[in-house]
Amino acid sequence: MNERLDTHLIADEPYYRSVGNEVQLFEAAMARKLPMLLKGPTGCGKTRFVEHMAWRLKLPLVTMACNEDMAASDLVGRWLLDADGTVWHDGPLTQAVRHGGLCYLDEFVEARQDTTVVIHPLTDNRRILPLDKCGEVVKAHPDFRLVVSYNPGYQSAAKDLKPSTRQRFGAIEFGFPQAETEAEIVMHESGVSEEVARGLVSVANQSRKLRGRGLDEGISTRMLIHTGALIVEGISTHDACLLAMTAPLTDDINLQAALDGFVEAQF
Numbered sequence: 649m650n651e652r653l654d655t656h657l658i659a660d661e662p663y664y665r666s667v668g669n670e671v672q673l674f675e676a677a678m679a680r681k682l683p684m685l686l687k688g689p690t691g692c693g694k695t696r697f698v699e700h701m702a703w704r705l706k707l708p709l710v711t712m713a714c715n716e717d718m719a720a721s722d723l724v725g726r727w728l729l730d731a732d733g734t735v736w737h738d739g740p741l742t743q744a745v746r747h748g749g750l751c752y753l754d755e756f757v758e759a760r761q762d763t764t765v766v767i768h769p770l771t772d773n774r775r776i777l778p779l780d781k782c783g784e785v786v787k788a789h790p791d792f793r794l795v796v797s798y799n800p801g802y803q804s805a806a807k808d809l810k811p812s813t814r815q816r817f818g819a820i821e822f823g824f825p826q827a828e829t830e831a832e833i834v835m836h837e838s839g840v841s842e843e844v845a846r847g848l849v850s851v852a853n854q855s856r857k858l859r860g861r862g863l864d865e866g867i868s869t870r871m872l873i874h875t876g877a878l879i880v881e882g883i884s885t886h887d888a889c890l891l892a893m894t895a896p897l898t899d900d901i902n903l904q905a906a907l908d909g910f911v912e913a914q915f
């Protein structure tokens with residue numbers, strides 16, 4: 649019943665513009681089988697980084713977005729009824745553990761603690777995954793790696809990772825790149841001109857200064873790419889900025905006026 653993970657291998661290099669020594673650090677951590685925590689605001693490149701690294705390391709990539717309704721069985725697997733009776737189906741984590749691959753759990757702090765503890769025996773010397781519901785203990789494949797990400801910016805204390813979970817990981821902090829680098833990324837991903845990309849990044853950097861002063865998050869690289877792509881489609885810069893940056897970011901009229909002011913001043 650268990651599929652092999654060859655279909656999860658990434659054939660073509662995902663574009664990733666490194667911003668520091670994160671590629672080297674991550675490679676060293678993976679070589680030592682150290683589970684990794686990637687911290688940083690939403691839309692700053694964590695997922696793209698993981699895709700790029702999975703390609704570089706030639707590891708199948710199994711991704712799962714976590715949320716508070718997720719149960720441990722969503723990760724490890726469950727019994728399902730089919731024509732032959734009840735059959736065990738491995739969840740994404742179990743597949744990566746069994747066949748060898750990089751398991752990426754996005755927004756890991758969103759998961760409840762009874763779910764997060766599932767990874768404990770995998771993240772110490774045991775490297776095992778007990779499947780309580782089917783009485784099996786899966787020994788991790790030598791190519792199994794675990795990477796989780798979260799955004800420390802907007803989480804409540806109740807959702808913080810427990811020290812007993814945290815201390816099993818190494819961590820790399822991600823942030824938004826320097827303006828010039830971010831403009832390069834926006835140009836590459838959206839096809840917009842350098843001048844427009846620089847202008848968009850400048851608006852984003854102004855919005856990021858409003859973080860904590862009404863805004864939970866500033867405009868992300870992802871939003872800049874969406875905006876750039878609309879501009880390439882022939883939408884006016886103002887309309888594109890409104891549609892893909894300022895309107896989605898906040899419902900607060902005053903904040904939106906402030907953001908629109910940044911756009912007006914820039915373009």
Ligand code: ADP
Pocket residue numbers: 663664665666667688689690691692693694695696697833837869870873
């Ligand atoms: P996160 O996982 O941090 O929420 P993503 O990795 O999905 O963010 O980033 C959003 C988009 O921004 C990506 O799809 C990619 O187009 C772009 N991006 C951000 N940072 C980089 C980078 N350093 N190199 C290449 N693309 C990037």
